[in-house]
Amino acid sequence: xxxxxxxxxxALPYLLQGLQLTVVIALVGLAGGVIVGxxxxxxxxxxxxxxxxxxxxxxxxxxxxxxxxxxxFVYFALPILLGIRIGATEAGIVTIVVNSGAYNAEIIRGAxxxxxxxxxxxxxxxxxxxxxxLAFVIAPVAYRHxxxxxxxxxxxVVKDTSxxxxxxxxxxxxxxxxxxxxxxxxxxxxxxxxxxYLILITVLAYSLRLYERKVRLP
Amino acid sequence: MSSVMIExxxxxKTFGGHVVLESIDxxxxxxxxAVVVGPSGSGKSTLLRCINGLEKISGGDLRxxxxxxxxxxxxxxxxxxEAGMVFQxxxxxxxxxxxxxxxxxxxxxxxxxxxxxxxxxxTLLEKVGLSHRMDHYPSQLSGGxxxxxxxxxxxxxxxxxxxxxxxxxxxxxxxxxxxxRVMQTVAQEGMTMIVVTHEMGFAERVGSRLIFMDAGRxxxxxxxxxxxxxxxxxxxxxFLSHVH
Numbered sequence: 001x002x003x004x005x006x007x008x009x010x011a012l013p014y015l016l017q018g019l020q021l022t023v024v025i026a027l028v029g030l031a032g033g034v035i036v037g038x039x040x041x042x043x044x045x046x047x048x049x050x051x052x053x054x055x056x057x058x059x060x061x062x063x064x065x066x067x068x069x070x071x072x073f074v075y076f077a078l079p080i081l082l083g084i085r086i087g088a089t090e091a092g093i094v095t096i097v098v099n100s101g102a103y104n105a106e107i108i109r110g111a112x113x114x115x116x117x118x119x120x121x122x123x124x125x126x127x128x129x130x131x132x133x134l135a136f137v138i139a140p141v142a143y144r145h146x147x148x149x150x151x152x153x154x155x156x157v158v159k160d161t162s163x164x165x166x167x168x169x170x171x172x173x174x175x176x177x178x179x180x181x182x183x184x185x186x187x188x189x190x191x192x193x194x195x196x197y198l199i200l201i202t203v204l205a206y207s208l209r210l211y212e213r214k215v216r217l218p
Numbered sequence: 219m220s221s222v223m224i225e226x227x228x229x230x231k232t233f234g235g236h237v238v239l240e241s242i243d244x245x246x247x248x249x250x251x252a253v254v255v256g257p258s259g260s261g262k263s264t265l266l267r268c269i270n271g272l273e274k275i276s277g278g279d280l281r282x283x284x285x286x287x288x289x290x291x292x293x294x295x296x297x298x299x300e301a302g303m304v305f306q307x308x309x310x311x312x313x314x315x316x317x318x319x320x321x322x323x324x325x326x327x328x329x330x331x332x333x334x335x336x337x338x339x340x341t342l343l344e345k346v347g348l349s350h351r352m353d354h355y356p357s358q359l360s361g362g363x364x365x366x367x368x369x370x371x372x373x374x375x376x377x378x379x380x381x382x383x384x385x386x387x388x389x390x391x392x393x394x395x396x397x398x399r400v401m402q403t404v405a406q407e408g409m410t411m412i413v414v415t416h417e418m419g420f421a422e423r424v425g426s427r428l429i430f431m432d433a434g435r436x437x438x439x440x441x442x443x444x445x446x447x448x449x450x451x452x453x454x455x456x457f458l459s460h461v462h
Contacts, residue, residue: 118309122368125270126327126375127298129291136326140313217312218355 008188018175029096037104044109062102071095092164111146151208230277240434253421256431270301302372306384308364310356317352323375342370362393382413
């Protein structure tokens, strides 16, 4: 076995561009997924019958299908159904938002429902409308309950972006595969790709841990 | 001449098929300190929770400062601004310090400025003897201190009525007096109060009226000294022998 690490060094600029796209898709996906997750999670916890059913259906469909199938659907099937054109990166972002949103919804529902009933009652009994009770009492407490699970979600989202190689999004994994196809340096390239993911995820997970500690209540 | 603050008019409350309160008729005038006692399950807490709409009434009517709890949500919010509530489990907001808890109502319910709210909060925390702990979080306070902050939090909304739902039941005996003393001060300032409690000493010392409930009905209603010295029924005598 002769390993040639100069091949990995030569590939690094190209891989780093891929890493950049991975980070962009992950961050946009996370932000969008949190917004969707809050809407669906609030719907699950406090919505009327119809809102609850819609949210439940959404969560069931997303959790019940593989993300590869979801991105294929968004990229190939949705344009036909809606008569629109959509780029691969956009399809990836839409998929990750919709996908992580469903998992976030369940986390957020659980966190909202874990807030002791007496807290919203105390605020309601002062004459606040429910919207304000949600914003100023339930949300700040629930959000701290949700943080550890959301940390997991961050890691999952970053890793899930690698799946978008199937529709040709030039993120990190895809670029690794492309270089591999040229130079067949499997060990060097995949080790480098793995290391880049590991560094990214470790940094993210550690910053989240720090943040969690910062907002922890005494 | 004191005006009527709370008026139960053949009010009923059921949970599912279970009748919790049966045709309650009660009138609480301004300045009254009504102490409600009775065995657990007699409906005393539910009675209190109906007043500020934490429970919906099932029949009859209930008016607070002239406003019916059956009205639209706006009316309910008006009632809640006038009827503060203190809970057995304190229910302080854990993400806010003591002073932030007390400032919460003025800012979020009364739309007052932060500066106004702060002045109110400092005055009230002084009154309940906790100005030196105002930057502590609830978890850093003893149960008695938490309940005193909770009383200040309710008072900060400037209600006309204060409802106390077993405010000392979750406290160790040695911490109860500090809470009862604060409640006595509030009563002496003329606040209309309804207090659900097992503290007979408080009923006798501070109460202007004692209401004994059993099985969803008001069984006795009179001056605390009279009712306690001469329990009008075996049921009440039996109850008193258990709480004393």
